[in-house]
Amino acid sequence: MLLRLCLWQNWFGHLGRLLNFLADGSGSEVYIRLERIYGFKANSNQRQIQDRLMDALRVQYVNLEQIENQQLHKTDGLSSDALVVRRGQPFKLTLVFNRPYRLNRDSLVLRVELDRLFNDIPITLFKNSSQSQWAAYLQQGSLESTKASVHVTCPANAPVGVYQLLLMSPAGPYSFKVGQLALLCNPWCPADSVYISDESQRQEYVRNDFGLLYQGTAKNINFRPWSFDQYERGILDICMMMLQVSTEHKRNWRSDYLNRADPVYISRVVSAMINSNDDCGVLLGNWSEDYSGGVHPSEWTGSREILKQWAQTRFSPVKYGQCWVFAGVMCTVMRALGIPARVVTNFDSAHDTNGNLVIEEFYTETGEKLPRGQDSIWNFHVWVECWMKRADLGGSFDGWQVLDPTPQERSGGMFRCGPAPVKAIREKRMDMPFDIPFIYAEVNADVCVCIVRQGQVMSSSIDTSRVGSFICTKSLGSNRPQDITSTYKYGKGEREGGKEQGMATPAIDNGNRTAKGLSVMLSLLKAPVMGGNISFSVTVTNKEGTPKTVREHVNAQAKSYNRSPSDAFWDAHNTIQLAANESKVLQHQISYSRYAGLGDGQLINLAAVVMDVATQESVLASEEFNLTSPVINIRIADEVSIVAQRQQVAMVTFANPFSEPVSGVLTVAGAGLLDDKVLFNVALQPGENMEISVNFTPKMTGVKMLHASLRLNDSAAVIRGFRTITVQPA
Incomplete structure (x- = not known):
């Protein structure tokens, strides 16, 4: 991006005032200053001074080299007016001066501003490879050239945020505004606390913009395609704004900026901001089955619409969310900020309100389940895991951390949960932050099943293996669920603290x-x-x-x-x-x-x-x-030759398996493939087939997902289907 110099007039105005001041004879102190900066003598005349000042080094324009920088920083595709880079890694600016840079005379300072905080970085003539402090060095093509490159390195623990960049000369009366810098965490940098060594994990948990959220029951897992949309226009800016409107920032802006160096702090802020219970958060939860005035949680297919609606309404909560919606949106924000994140489903998830690790269920003598007690077991519950170091815990609990933005219980006075190390949950380290007892109960509580008659318990039994029966996430590079149950809890025959623990698998027979x-x-x-x-x-x-x-x-x-x-x-x-x-x-x-x-x-x-x-x-x-739903099929006309910026055709097909006619609205969407959702009205007789063609144009290379959903008019059922597509370079 070229930013032309717009400060000439201001500079000349400043120069004119300076010369008038000297002409009045009252500028002896100014002469001393000019002598120190330019070598002027007290008897220098105005003409000499003017000539020397006019010869001062000035920046005429700056190229932020966005394409090159963002490719090197793995931020290509992230949409922002700012230059988007990752901390702990150098980026380059190309400068054009009014004259060649003179090594023995000229000097420049790069000022990096984060709101009212700033760093002044002297631009040196030698490379500094340190990842612990801001540094910048100038590389000139030739002594006669007016063009030079400045290579800037920011610390691997710099606060995440949007910075202003300014170039200043100690010998000049002006500064040049270079532009904005959006600084993210860097999973590719070993010095960054979110570093993850496996490239396939970085691709899946940072760069991938689609996922599958698993629901249903452990014996019959259903998928829900979700578009994280971190590459959609405006999404990164909204994620940055989320940090600015948080309660922590409003309470103490200086402390908030400094704490943003730590992903533990960032993740805790975001966990609270995804729900709107305490602040101007993104989503309003609703489990009432009355969704008037908003959108049924099952209708959301991605994060873009939710985040954009929140921003466009000046941070009014979007209606409505349930656990998978909260988790999907949080995963978007964390990936956009550079923190590796994945969505996790815990089947038979306990909500233990009194902390006794026992969930009670009551049935009548005829087998009807009763709505008694404050505790409950969710057939599934969806949360987020983020990868980060835990220096605050001594380093033994680095790795995946549980974060749950669904508002269930308060943590530190706000509805949020985590980050809690998965390792600490497995080891039952109830003394560690954050919220480990609550999460431990979600995967380990016992179930006491009682049969009652006229208020009296006739019989009861204890089930020690039902809760947390299966915990999974999307597999690396695959659409299958990956079993991660053993990372949370011990299996049969394993021991925890001297006590043998039982662990269920999806095949357990609770019947x-x-x-x-x-x-x-x-x-x-x-x-x-x-x-x-x-x-x-x-x-x-x-x-x-x-x-x-x-x-x-x-x-x-x-x-x-x-x-x-x-x-x-x-x-x-x-x-x-x-x-x-x-x-x-x-x-x-x-x-x-x-x-x-x-x-x-x-x-x-x-x-x-x-x-x-x-x-x-x-x-x-x-x-x-x-119940297993029918599936919508998607096939691509020329699947082996899908390239960026070239239009393709997808065929969406579905056969009505019901014994009665159905009608509804078919929605087709795909981040990086379609600019917006495509809607079709559908009406099918029993056994009738539907075939609809959808044109799409991939915007960028990589693996993308096209997904479709059919919401029936006379039923609350939603029928879904998806297809992953590999887009090659043009």
Whole structure:
């Protein structure tokens, strides 16, 4: 970028005032000053002074070399009016002077301003390779050339922010405003506290602008494509502005700027700013199922719309968010600021409000789950991990840190969570900051299941392996979930603090329960698919040598991922005769018409209670599951030759699998591929196929994602599909 010199008039005005001052005869002190700077003598006349001042070194324009610098700093594609670079790594400015730079006479100073804080950096003629302080050296092409390069290095622990750059000459009466510098963390620099050594991890967790957020249940994981959008125009500037409008900055701007050298501090600020509970944060959470006045959380597909709406409304909270939306937006901000980040899903996540590491669940004698107690188990909960050193903890807990922007509990007086080292969670280091006891409970709490009748507990059982049954994130360079459960908790046979710990896997059978005289097992006969019938069996076994009469009660309840279920929408009741040591298998089926009205992302709690009529002994088996949705297919007409800046065609196809007509709105989006979302109205008869062509033009090279979602009019269901695309250079 060329910034032409616009200060000539001001400079000449200053010069004129100086000469008039000398002409008045009252400028003896000024003569002394000029003698020290220029070598003038007290008897120098105005003409000599004017000639010498006119010969002073002046900058005529500066080239920020944005393309070259941002390619070297791995910030190419990040959109900002500022030069975007990473700390701990040199960048280059090209200067053009009014005359050649004279080594024995001229000098320059680069001033770096962060609001009201500044550093004056003398521009030397020798290279300084230090990464601990600001440094700048000048490289001149030839003694006759008016062009020179200045190579600037900033410390690897410099505060993140937007700086102003000015060039000044100690021997000149003016300064030249070079432009703005957006300074980010540097995962490529070993001296930076966010350094991560693996290049494939840097590409995935910093540069990748799309991801998959995993939902559903551990046995039937659903994906949700998410566009992080850090390369979209204006997003980096909004992320920087988020730091400026934070509570910490308003409370003490100087302390805030200085603390921004530490990613631990930055991540804690961002965790609070993603939700709007305490400040002018980005998102307002809503789990009420009434989303009037805003957007249903399931409709968001990326961070761009959310962040832009927040900025355009002067930081009014965007409506509405739930855990995966909070996490997706936070991941965008952290990647934009240069801190490696990934989105993590914890299946069967406990919310332990009283800190006793026990979650209580209550069922009626007929198997209906009751909404009792303050504690809860979310079928899944989504948070963020960021990679950083923890010098504040002695260095033994460097690496991935949990950060959760979903407003659940206060930390330090604000709704935020973390950063908590994953290693410390595994080791149960409850004494360490930040919020380790709360996160430990999310992955390790026990579950006490009680059957109640008229307020009295008839029977209870403890499940030590259900919570935190499966923890995953998107795999490196792949769309499959990566199992990271073992980084949070010990597995079976491993030991923690001398106590053997149990750890579930997605294959654990929570539908198998036993008591003294009876056992019951609930099994889904096949993976439930949206639009089809739900088939399952209940196996009842008499464990004693005498016949029994038992009653079977089975019911199904719809539930959201983070709450107790609603009233039963289906039930069945049977009386069974069992011979001594006999087992019987009871088959059940729930038709599509009974659950067709369930909303997007809703799950089903299926429970069976078997009671011995004679002894009143009751045994419960339960299963919570989600329905597998149909998938939208996307194919590219010429997939092997996708290049930047050349238009391509994608075919979006879907076949209606339901036994009734469907209609809705199809949305196709893709960061770096489409400038905006593309919408289509869709109406399909049973079995009818849809095929829609979408033109797109890739903006930059790399792996990108095109994703589509179909929101049905007569159902809250959303059908999704995606395709990753590798864009080659033109």
